[in-house]
Amino acid sequence: xxxxxxxxxxxxxxxxxxxxxxxxxxxxxxxxxxxxxxxxxxxxxxxxxxxxxxxxxxxxxxxxxxxxxxxxxxxxxxxxxxxxxxxxxxxxxxxxxxxxxxxxxxxxxxxxxxxxxxxxxxxxxxxxxxxxxxxxxxxxxxxxxxxxxxxxxxxxxxxxxxxxxxxxxxxxx
Numbered sequence: 001x002x003x004x005x006x007x008x009x010x011x012x013x014x015x016x017x018x019x020x021x022x023x024x025x026x027x028x029x030x031x032x033x034x035x036x037x038x039x040x041x042x043x044x045x046x047x048x049x050x051x052x053x054x055x056x057x058x059x060x061x062x063x064x065x066x067x068x069x070x071x072x073x074x075x076x077x078x079x080x081x082x083x084x085x086x087x088x089x090x091x092x093x094x095x096x097x098x099x100x101x102x103x104x105x106x107x108x109x110x111x112x113x114x115x116x117x118x119x120x121x122x123x124x125x126x127x128x129x130x131x132x133x134x135x136x137x138x139x140x141x142x143x144x145x146x147x148x149x150x151x152x153x154x155x156x157x158x159x160x161x162x163x164x165x166x167x168x169x170x171x172x173x
Contacts, residue, residue, distance in 0.1 A: 077148070079111040079128065087128075088162075091152035097162025101155070103173030104165060105129055113148045127151035129168070131158070136167055 079087060084102035089095050108130040109115035117125045123134030126145035129152075131137030136158035137145050144150050159165055 077113040077146075079105070079113070079148070081106055081111075084111055084128065087148055087152050088156070091149055091156060092161075093152065093156045094161045097159075100165075100173050101129075101159075101162050104168060104170050107170040107173070108168070113151065114146050116142065116146075129155040131155065132167075 081102045084105040085098040088098045088101040093101055105111055105128045109128050111128060113128055115127060119125050119132050121134045123132045124142060125132050126137060126142050128148060131145050131151060131154055137154060
């Protein structure tokens with residue numbers, strides 16, 4: 001029937017994406033799948049770029065500086081609202097929630113990927129969306145949360161794809 005989504009085809013596409021991701025990152029498919037089902041960032045293995053290698057969207061040699069609204073004094077680590085909207089969508093965020101997510105990112109960190117602040121719970125708020133290392137960013141290091149892609153992916157998950165910002169202190173947009 002026209003207009004229906006074939007579940008088998010959709011499953012095959014998802015499995016293919018998982019295999020490609022695991023192959024590019026040099027990790028086992030099982031470990032990547034386990035991390036994703038737990039709501040964690042997929043692991044990186046020996047095939048992944050080192051932290052000193054520029055990456056963006058998980059692709060070695062591709063930097064965030066290629067995005068509109070990205071660049072400047074921090075070497076591609078400060079985003080304007082347009083860059084935050086694009087970062088949100090590029091990391092799985094609902095395009096309909098991108099404007100609100102960008103607004104929160106500007107309120108939380110002025111779009112700075114390296115922004116940190118103390119949290120009353122003893123954790124550290126990190127990155128564009130100020131993920132708390134003892135809250136929504138638990139399980140990630142400060143350096144991991146400073147990565148714009150990781151910060152965006154964790155925020156997409158933590159906000160139920162932009163539908164629940166109740167854990168954030170920003171007044172809303």
